[in-house]
Amino acid sequence: MRSPIVIKPKLEEIRVWGLSFRGFNDAYATGIWEGNEESLIEGGLLATVPIKYGANQIKDMWHQSGLSKTDADSGWHLIDNYDYFELKIITYKVASGFIARNWFSKYGFIFSNQNKSRFDKISVEPVGYSRTKNIPETIYLIDRILKRAEWPLVSYKEAIS
Secondary structure, three states, X not given: OOOOEEEOOXXXXXXXXXXXXXXXXXXXXOOOOOOOOOOOOOOOEXXXXXXXXXXXXXXXXXHHHOOOOOOOOOOHHHHHHOOXXXXXXXXXXXXXXXXXXXXXXXXXXXXXXXXXXXXXXXXXXXXXXXXXXXXXXXXXXXHHHHOOOOOOOEOHHHHHO
């Protein structure tokens, strides 16, 4: 199984990505402001979106996702030690054939405490993947995750096939 071939996103795509996150309160994304339009070194676009309902919502998402609650490295047992949670997304424009282009995204959670050092953070990832035809489809998936409607993410193997 080969990893997807990453293609550097165009400036217009970076701006669409960033502007799409202005609809989420306190979200951050590559391209959200003019002058903040550089992709990550490996060509990815980053976004973080606060999880509005805290630990309860993270636990609901965990149940929906089927993530392990027994694995010591899963992060499940750490949820109650934190009071601020974010959904982290890194998306890549990838080649999916001779001409076709898709967006491959990796999702994770960030746990932190609002009133403590910014270094008091852990990242739990990956919690899922997606492959969409365009940025608006990816934003739609993120919205579905955050509204607790369902867990539309898949495994890495499913996302790259």
